[in-house]
Amino acid sequence: KNQVEQSPQSLIILEGKNCTLQCNYTVSPFSNLRWYKQDTGRGPVSLTIMTFSENTKSNGRYTATLDADTKQSSLHITASQLSDSASYICVVRANTGNQFYFGTGTSLTVIP
Amino acid sequence: EAGVVQSPRYKIIEKKQPVAFWCNPISGHNTLYWYRQNLGQGPELLIRYENEEAVDDSQLPKDRFSAERLKGVDSTLKIQPAELGDSAVYLCASSHRAASSYNEQFFGPGTRLTVL
Numbered sequence: 001k002n003q004v005e006q007s008p009q010s011l012i013i014l015e016g017k018n019c020t021l022q023c024n025y026t027v028s029p030f031s032n033l034r035w036y037k038q039d040t041g042r043g044p045v046s047l048t049i050m051t052f053s054e055n056t057k058s059n060g061r062y063t064a065t066l067d068a069d070t071k072q073s074s075l076h077i078t079a080s081q082l083s084d085s086a087s088y089i090c091v092v093r094a095n096t097g098n099q100f101y102f103g104t105g106t107s108l109t110v111i112p
Numbered sequence: 113e114a115g116v117v118q119s120p121r122y123k124i125i126e127k128k129q130p131v132a133f134w135c136n137p138i139s140g141h142n143t144l145y146w147y148r149q150n151l152g153q154g155p156e157l158l159i160r161y162e163n164e165e166a167v168d169d170s171q172l173p174k175d176r177f178s179a180e181r182l183k184g185v186d187s188t189l190k191i192q193p194a195e196l197g198d199s200a201v202y203l204c205a206s207s208h209r210a211a212s213s214y215n216e217q218f219f220g221p222g223t224r225l226t227v228l
Contacts, residue, residue, distance in 0.1 A: 032215075043116070046217075089154050093215070104154045105153070105154050
């Protein structure tokens with residue numbers, strides 16, 4: 001069964017600190033993995049996307065890694081800001097048409 | 113380029129009433145998705161369209177939910193009658209049909225439904 005699991009479910013960190021979010025998946029055949037940021041009351045917005053051959057991808061203070069062998073990905077946020085408070089969703093696309101599998105998200109709260 | 117447009121943004125109705133949501137995808141996007149997102153959860157696919165054809169509606173509760181995309185562009189999702197458990201955010205997304213590995217979904221802001 002194709003699944004995407006994220007951890008932790010929620011996280012509270014101090015402004016300026018770093019944090020890492022985890023994503024494990026069983027989706028096969030794999031096409032790509034994307035991290036989305038979803039602010040409260042908004043739709044998800046793409047942060048990074050990685051295909052099978054890519055191990056890391058950065059977008060400003062966001063760095064995603066992918067280990068296709070172990071089917072694990074992480075999203076590292078550096079020097080967190082209050083505006084980073086949001087839900088972060090890991091989404092894996094199967095290589096069989098336009099099917100996307102969503103994790104349940106990690107709720108991040110950055111406090112001053 | 114305009115993004116995915118959804119309306120209304122918020123809807124409050126009493127149970128057993130009907131409700132409809134509208135979505136206008138990004139121009140040129142063949143694939144349209146409707147998702148339901150409960151509080152603290154990731155989106156769950158309700159239905160996926162390729163042009164005007166519903167190619168995946170296995171998770172759509174067909175006894176009360178219906179959707180259409182008559183001209184392969186705009187889409188409407190309807191619930192009749194609504195139940196308390198239908199309270200959620202309904203997200204619409206669109207993407208190119210192309211088989212590119214970087215094929216991306218773009219999401220609308222969602223419609224937050226509250227059933228009283």
